[in-house]
Amino acid sequence: MRPTFCTTGQCRRRSSPWRCLLIAAAAFAALALSSRAFAQPEQGEPTPEESLTEESFEGEAEGPVDAADSAASPEEAAGDTEPLEEASEEDWGEFDEWEEQAEDSPQGTAFQFELGGFVEVLTAPRVVRSSASANEFVANEARFRLNLDATHEVASARFRGDIFADAVQMRIWFDIRDASVFVRPSSWFNMRFGRQVLTWGTGDFLFLNDLFPKDFNSFFIGRADEYLKAPSNSIITTFTIKKVGLDLVWTPIFEPDRFIDGERLSFFNPFAGDIIGDRSPLTPIEPLFPEQRLRNGTVHGRLYGTAGAYELAAYGYVGYWPQPTAFDLADPTDPTSVQGLTYARLAVYGASVRGPMFGGLFNVEAAYYDSFEDRDGTDAAIPNPQLRGLVGYERELFPKFQMGLQYYLEYTVHYDDLIANSLFPQYEPDEFRHLLTLRLTQLLVLDRLELSLFAFFSPNELDTYIRPRIAYKIIDPLAFVFGANLMFGRDDFTFFGQLQENTNVYARLRYSF
Amino acid sequence: MKPIMKTWLAALAAGFVLSVSSVPAGAEDLKDAREIVDRTNVAQYYAGKDGRALIRMKIVDGKGRSQRRQFSVLRRDLKDGGDQNYLVVFDQPADVRNTTFLVKKHAGKDDDRWLYLPGLDLVKRIAASDERTSFVGTHFFYEDISGRHPAEDNHQLLETTDTEYVVKSTPKSTTGVEFAHYTLWINKKTFLPSKIEYVNSQGKVYRRIETAQVQTIQGLPTITRMKVSDLESGGYTLSDISSVQYDLGIPDDIFVETSLRNPPQKWLR
Numbered sequence: 001m002r003p004t005f006c007t008t009g010q011c012r013r014r015s016s017p018w019r020c021l022l023i024a025a026a027a028f029a030a031l032a033l034s035s036r037a038f039a040q041p042e043q044g045e046p047t048p049e050e051s052l053t054e055e056s057f058e059g060e061a062e063g064p065v066d067a068a069d070s071a072a073s074p075e076e077a078a079g080d081t082e083p084l085e086e087a088s089e090e091d092w093g094e095f096d097e098w099e100e101q102a103e104d105s106p107q108g109t110a111f112q113f114e115l116g117g118f119v120e121v122l123t124a125p126r127v128v129r130s131s132a133s134a135n136e137f138v139a140n141e142a143r144f145r146l147n148l149d150a151t152h153e154v155a156s157a158r159f160r161g162d163i164f165a166d167a168v169q170m171r172i173w174f175d176i177r178d179a180s181v182f183v184r185p186s187s188w189f190n191m192r193f194g195r196q197v198l199t200w201g202t203g204d205f206l207f208l209n210d211l212f213p214k215d216f217n218s219f220f221i222g223r224a225d226e227y228l229k230a231p232s233n234s235i236i237t238t239f240t241i242k243k244v245g246l247d248l249v250w251t252p253i254f255e256p257d258r259f260i261d262g263e264r265l266s267f268f269n270p271f272a273g274d275i276i277g278d279r280s281p282l283t284p285i286e287p288l289f290p291e292q293r294l295r296n297g298t299v300h301g302r303l304y305g306t307a308g309a310y311e312l313a314a315y316g317y318v319g320y321w322p323q324p325t326a327f328d329l330a331d332p333t334d335p336t337s338v339q340g341l342t343y344a345r346l347a348v349y350g351a352s353v354r355g356p357m358f359g360g361l362f363n364v365e366a367a368y369y370d371s372f373e374d375r376d377g378t379d380a381a382i383p384n385p386q387l388r389g390l391v392g393y394e395r396e397l398f399p400k401f402q403m404g405l406q407y408y409l410e411y412t413v414h415y416d417d418l419i420a421n422s423l424f425p426q427y428e429p430d431e432f433r434h435l436l437t438l439r440l441t442q443l444l445v446l447d448r449l450e451l452s453l454f455a456f457f458s459p460n461e462l463d464t465y466i467r468p469r470i471a472y473k474i475i476d477p478l479a480f481v482f483g484a485n486l487m488f489g490r491d492d493f494t495f496f497g498q499l500q501e502n503t504n505v506y507a508r509l510r511y512s513f
Numbered sequence: 514m515k516p517i518m519k520t521w522l523a524a525l526a527a528g529f530v531l532s533v534s535s536v537p538a539g540a541e542d543l544k545d546a547r548e549i550v551d552r553t554n555v556a557q558y559y560a561g562k563d564g565r566a567l568i569r570m571k572i573v574d575g576k577g578r579s580q581r582r583q584f585s586v587l588r589r590d591l592k593d594g595g596d597q598n599y600l601v602v603f604d605q606p607a608d609v610r611n612t613t614f615l616v617k618k619h620a621g622k623d624d625d626r627w628l629y630l631p632g633l634d635l636v637k638r639i640a641a642s643d644e645r646t647s648f649v650g651t652h653f654f655y656e657d658i659s660g661r662h663p664a665e666d667n668h669q670l671l672e673t674t675d676t677e678y679v680v681k682s683t684p685k686s687t688t689g690v691e692f693a694h695y696t697l698w699i700n701k702k703t704f705l706p707s708k709i710e711y712v713n714s715q716g717k718v719y720r721r722i723e724t725a726q727v728q729t730i731q732g733l734p735t736i737t738r739m740k741v742s743d744l745e746s747g748g749y750t751l752s753d754i755s756s757v758q759y760d761l762g763i764p765d766d767i768f769v770e771t772s773l774r775n776p777p778q779k780w781l782r
Contacts, residue, residue: 095753153779199634226632399646447650512607
């Protein structure tokens with residue numbers, strides 16, 4: 001097994017870890033240098049405009065009393081307000097200091113530079129016996145995140161990079177989540193190019209028309225929600241005309257999901273007929289990746305607008321299935337000559353509506369997964385086309401208590417042909433896969449304490465995934481999260497049932513800066 | 514043809530008389546509570562055609578622990594006292610930096626609201642039902658930030674002092690509101706409230722909003738410091754509003770989804 005040092009696109013496999021580190025270091029250095037270059041002239045000599053505005057503001061800041069003395073009518077009364085008894089001088093004094101700090105930071109017409117991030121530790125032990133996995137923890141890691149932003153009126157640059165020490169896989173990972181440049185040449189057109197995280201669609205933890213890469217490992221091991229989305233190297237262009245927007249995304253090199261490959265989390269493998277994990281010689285799964293040619297890139301589109309309070313959108317996608325669900329055959333004419341997994345071609349067309357209803361919000365979304373290499377469903381090596389639908393409703397039942405319900409359906413087209421040709425008809429999902437989800441969220445103590453529950457349940461597969469969570473902001477930069485990922489199922493081979501040996505609890509502590 | 518013309522002229526004349534009669538309102542005391550509240554609503558939430566401000570908040574809970582919030586607000590009015598658009602860009606605390614919030618406020622019906630979570634690149638629609646719950650963990654409510662529509666309450670002028678109108682407002686519908694009524698002390702000249710007290714069904718004042726500082730910016734009296742107190746827990750939030758500018762010419766087309774993802778820097782700095 002070849003060690004994979006980092007997870008960024010350029011270094012997925014086979015390339016040296018040092019190349020990856022170098023790229024990241026260069027990116028950090030370039031941004032740091034550019035920030036200094038942009039920041040210095042501003043601090044030294046403010047532009048005439050800037051000093052003018054500041055002066056005029058200072059004049060006004062001293063204004064209330066003066067205005068009351070000199071000017072007539074409305075201004076006269078402006079100064080009348082008596083100081084509050086309860087709010088002591090010290091309380092408001094803090095704002096003056098705060099203001100001074102803010103004025104020290106460079107602002108104005110040139111680049112504005114910001115730095116932030118967090119340090120986080122996560123531990124997530126399995127709480128069920130696993131025969132497939134040797135690791136007793138699904139996560140045990142310390143993470144450092146650096147956020148750098150350089151913003152300007154027409155262009156801005158963004159960097160989000162993670163370094164984390166992973167005690168489960170005994171590696172240091174380097175993961176650049178964002179390294180992109182945004183340009184707004186005019187009010188109706190803008191673009192962002194580079195590495196970035198992209199999302200669209202109306203589902204809550206269910207994605208129909210969003211074919212951007214996801215990281216399912218992160219989702220099931222207690223990492224922050226944002227890690228469910230994986231970055232891709234893409235170009236997004238947005239055209240806005242009145243109330244209609246058009247987003248076009250091109251990912252020149254196909255970026256698949258960070259799927260469950262057995263190394264960290266165990267899953268059901270039909271060839272083994274069992275749940276396999278890091279003990280199995282079959283893991284980690286290394287699928288055959290499409291050749292890195294421009295014609296193998298992916299294109300995503302979305303046309304969206306509003307009609308009154310309702311949001312309407314149409315979506316399109318041409319690329320690959322985001323997970324390796326096709327078989328790589330040694331002999332293309334023999335469906336049993338499977339030598340590995342690969343990605344089949346896919347086009348998706350869909351639409352969504354979202355808007356207010358009965359004091360809450362409802363959404364409807366549908367997508368047709370046109371698995372065009374196997375439209376008639378007879379090829380055992382390639383997944384069948386599917387129709388996917390979603391209906392959702394959410395509302396606040398009591399103050400700060402939010403409830404969300406979703407019904408999701410996956411209909412496999414030409415199901416009879418699938419079963420007739422499948423290598424593993426006994427493990428194929430049903431023709432109609434139903435899924436219900438429930439979200440409950442309660443915010444307490446001025447939003448500092450969040451109790452939440454998210455549950456998936458499939459009435460036909462009889463499996464469930466429950467995500468209870470308590471998040472508490474101890475003091476402003478410090479937040480603590482305690483939760484669990486509970487997977488159960490009647491069968492080993494269903495969507496959530498196959499993950500049951502990964503059931504875990506987790507604790508996460510984050511310090512933001 | 515003729516009768517129509519006549520009616521039209523009559524209407525014009527009536528309008529003229531009305532507008533003339535409203536001119537000396539500044540000099541003479543107003544008698545109509547609804548008119549006072551309408552003018553307060555416009556003075557407080559509709560200053561200029563559009564505006565920009567930097568808002569800093571200090572939240573102190575009942576145990577004296579404090580937190581900070583800092584965000585920029587862009588606003589554009591579609592109609593005075595009517596529809597408005599807001600774009601809010603968070604800067605502090607660090608864990609919500611670059612989170613943005615878009616509100617399309619509709620007078621007389623539910624607002625449309627969206628929250629953008631930058632980590633997930635997710636534009637989340639928010640149900641409008643929670644107008645009277647904490648705004649980003651402060652003691653302010655959403656409604657305190659974007660205004661409560663005057664038509665939602667019955668207003669009664671209790672008292673007219675040398676400097677202030679005292680108006681009692683009672684909600685027409687009690688669903689979604691936690692108060693039995695509230696009292697406003699309104700400055701007669703600026704039409705800005707100096708104090709608002711919320712009374713619960715037991716007749717007890719449990720919540721108070723006070724104006725601590727008013728400045729005149731571009732000729733418009735503007736509240737620049739406010740305090741809201743939760744009298745039951747002893748907690749309070751101080752709000753400081755700076756860098757206020759009106760009538761910048763902020764176009765309506767920035768209040769769209771793409772601005773949530775990429776806030777329009779041109780208008781924010």
